[in-house]
Amino acid sequence: MCEARELYARAFILTMRIFISYFAHTDKAARGRHNKRIRMTETEVVKIAAVELIEIRLPLVHFFETSFGRTTERRMVLVRVMDSDGAQGWGECTAGEGPFYSEEWTETAWASLKTFLAPMVLGREVERAGEVFELMEHVRGHRMAKAALETACWDLEAKRAGIPLWRHLGGVQTEISCGVSIGIQESAEELFAQIEREVEAGYQRIKLKIKPGWDAQVLEKVRARFPNIRLMADANSAYSLADAALLRSLDEFDLMMIEQPLAHDDILDHALLQKQLRTPICLDESIRTPDDARHAIELKACGVINLKLGRVGGHAEAQRVERVCRESSVPVWCGGMLESGIGRAHNIALATLKGFTLPGDVSASSRYWSEDIIEPAVTVTPRGTIIAPDAPGIGFEVNRARIDAVTARQELLKAASV
Ligand SMILES: [Mg+2]
Numbered sequence: 001m002c003e004a005r006e007l008y009a010r011a012f013i014l015t016m017r018i019f020i021s022y023f024a025h026t027d028k029a030a031r032g033r034h035n036k037r038i039r040m041t042e043t044e045v046v047k048i049a050a051v052e053l054i055e056i057r058l059p060l061v062h063f064f065e066t067s068f069g070r071t072t073e074r075r076m077v078l079v080r081v082m083d084s085d086g087a088q089g090w091g092e093c094t095a096g097e098g099p100f101y102s103e104e105w106t107e108t109a110w111a112s113l114k115t116f117l118a119p120m121v122l123g124r125e126v127e128r129a130g131e132v133f134e135l136m137e138h139v140r141g142h143r144m145a146k147a148a149l150e151t152a153c154w155d156l157e158a159k160r161a162g163i164p165l166w167r168h169l170g171g172v173q174t175e176i177s178c179g180v181s182i183g184i185q186e187s188a189e190e191l192f193a194q195i196e197r198e199v200e201a202g203y204q205r206i207k208l209k210i211k212p213g214w215d216a217q218v219l220e221k222v223r224a225r226f227p228n229i230r231l232m233a234d235a236n237s238a239y240s241l242a243d244a245a246l247l248r249s250l251d252e253f254d255l256m257m258i259e260q261p262l263a264h265d266d267i268l269d270h271a272l273l274q275k276q277l278r279t280p281i282c283l284d285e286s287i288r289t290p291d292d293a294r295h296a297i298e299l300k301a302c303g304v305i306n307l308k309l310g311r312v313g314g315h316a317e318a319q320r321v322e323r324v325c326r327e328s329s330v331p332v333w334c335g336g337m338l339e340s341g342i343g344r345a346h347n348i349a350l351a352t353l354k355g356f357t358l359p360g361d362v363s364a365s366s367r368y369w370s371e372d373i374i375e376p377a378v379t380v381t382p383r384g385t386i387i388a389p390d391a392p393g394i395g396f397e398v399n400r401a402r403i404d405a406v407t408a409r410q411e412l413l414k415a416a417s418v
Contacts, residue, residue, distance in 0.1 A: 044160065046087075046126045051118040051149065051413045052080040055110060056406045058340060060368055065184040067211035067238035068100040074338055075106040077113065077145075078373075078403065081121075081152040089156025090398050092343035093148035094310030101236070101337075102264070102285065102311065104144045112145040114411065121149060123415030129153040130316045143288060143313035150314030151346045159393035164349070166388045166395075169315060171352025175385045179205035179359035180367065181234065181336060184214050188221055195226060202384035204359040205230035205256060211238045216249055223253045230359070234259035237285060241269050244276050256358075257282040257304045267292070271301035280304050284335060288312060290320040297328045304358065306335040309343075309350055318350055326355035334360035341365055341374030345394035348378070352388050362386060373402045 059073045077093040093113070095104040104112075120136050132150045139146070158168040180198045185191040195206055208222065210233045219233060232255050239247060239261045247261055257280045262269045264285035274281045280303030287293050287305055289312065296302050305325050312318050325332045334351040337343065347362045365377035372378070374396035380386055389395025 046156070046160070047084040047415070048081055048121050048124055048126060048153070049084045049415050050082040051113075051122060052082070052410065053110060053113055053118070053413070054078040054080070054403060054410045055106065055408045056340070056373070056403060057408050058369060058373075058406055060338065061366075061370055063183070064338060066101075066209045066234075067184075067236045069098070070183075071097065071338060073097075074340070075408070076340055076343075077106060077109045077148060078340075078342060079113065079148040079152045081149065081156055083156060083160075087156055087160050089152040089154065089159060089393060090342045091148040091150065091152030091155065091346070092339060093144050094308065094337035094339060094343055095144040096337070102144070104142060108142070109145040109148065112139065112142045113149060114413065117142070117145055117149050118413045121153075122413060126153065129157040133314055133316045143317075144310040147310045147312070147314040150316065151309060154315045155346075155393045162392050164389055164391065164395050165346070165393050166349035166352040169319065169349055169353065171349060171388065172354050173352040173356065173388070175381075175387050176334075176348060176351040176356065176362065177204050177359035178363050178380050178384050178386055179203055179207055179230075179333075179361060180363050181207045181209065181361045183209050184211060188218060191218065191222065192225055195222065195229070199226070199229060201364075202380060202382045203363065204384040205232065207232045207234055207259070207361065209233075210235050212243075216246060219250060219253045219255070230256055232256040232259065232282070234284070235261045237262060237264045241273060244273055247273065248276055251278045255279050259306060260284040260286065267296050267299055267301045270296070271299040274301055274303070282306050284308070285311070287321065290317065290324050293321045293324045293330075297324070297330055303330065305330055305332050306361075307332050307350070307356075308335040308337060309346055310337055311335075315346070315350065319353065322353050322355040331355070331357045333358040334362055336361035336363070338368060340369065341372040341378060341396060342394065342398065344372075344378050345374060345389075345396045348386055348388060349394065359384070371402060373399050373406075375399050 055077050057075050063070050063072045075097050079091040082088045093109045095109040099105045116139050117136050132153045136146050158165040180203045182194050259282040282304035283302040284306040309318050332355045334347050351360050364380045365372040
């Protein structure tokens with residue numbers, strides 16, 4: 001009797017082992033198939049042969065003012081990566097002209113890329129663009145500089161695979177919803193005129209930059225004049241917890257969200273503030289890593305996250321942040337950094353991911369530039385959307401002649417031996 005029980009037990013364990021081994025194998029095979037879609041095959045391992053850094057200067061058609069200053073001309077670092085087969089990809093650094101939005105700015109981005117980041121990637125065999133961020137992990141911070149190089153590798157990889165970048169990233173939305181960000185104006189009348197223009201153009205939501213002295217009164221006038229538009233405000237860290245009463249008074253304007261009211265590196269005070277507001281807080285500057293997103297969500301510091309490629313360090317990190325948010329049902333939208341067409345094209349690809357459920361700040365090239373550096377320029381449909389492009393990689397042609405015409409400096413860095 002006892003022997004029979006032992007026999008049954010052994011038979012049961014054996015059956016379970018067979019089951020487990022079968023499912024483990026099936027799972028591995030499925031993962032292999034999944035990886036195949038993202039990963040270049042073994043024979044397609046890419047060696048990064050050269051990295052070209054180009055600084056361009058592009059005057060904005062209209063100045064852009066936030067709580068930390070006014071921008072009239074952008075100084076942008078573009079990155080072109082080339083592999084040993086001659087394929088190339090483009091990225092753009094979103095660092096500003098000064099260390100105001102973040103510590104990074106044009107000069108630090110140039111120096112970091114040239115001295116540290118490009119040498120970490122040059123000559124390396126890269127199996128997947130998704131690994132490039134890890135190649136640069138010994139450099140702390142400098143995420144905008146990293147993103148310029150990393151996103152260029154994604155463009156290269158998608159072009160080699162002959163597919164649009166947005167599909168390569170796992171995007172599911174063929175059309176993305178667009179809003180606009182309107183800077184601080186000289187007068188309320190000028191602001192009204194701009195809002196009217198953007199609403200007529202079809203944009204799905206209006207974001208207003210605010211700062212002390214350009215906040216509650218302005219929002220009140222705007223709401224009275226435009227009672228039905230989807231409206232939000234972005235403070236770029238211009239307030240502190242001591243301003244909680246003023247920020248609470250904004251609840252009555254039915255804002256979709258208020259973006260980054262408190263310190264650029266804070267999460268905890270935002271959680272304390274969120275408890276006092278009906279309006280959801282959206283975090284921008286505070287979210288630099290997937291862990292930041294997790295901490296903010298767990299602390300209930302925000303109801304929404306503005307995801308920016310440069311701020312988080314490129315597509316792989318952006319995908320991880322998007323996943324954290326999606327798994328917690330926190331909506332995400334794609335922020336803008338006054339990008340040229342290259343950065344804009346990368347934003348479009350990013351915003352096709354499933355978690356991007358709110359209109360972002362990705363808008364038409366013509367709002368910023370008299371002539372963009374890509375062809376065709378980014379345009380918005382009358383329903384306020386951008387259609388994800390079909391062409392391989394970022395999906396737009398880079399206009400090298402236009403870039404050359406606005407280049408301030410350029411440097412070609414080559415691998416020691418390829
Ligand atoms: Mg912002």
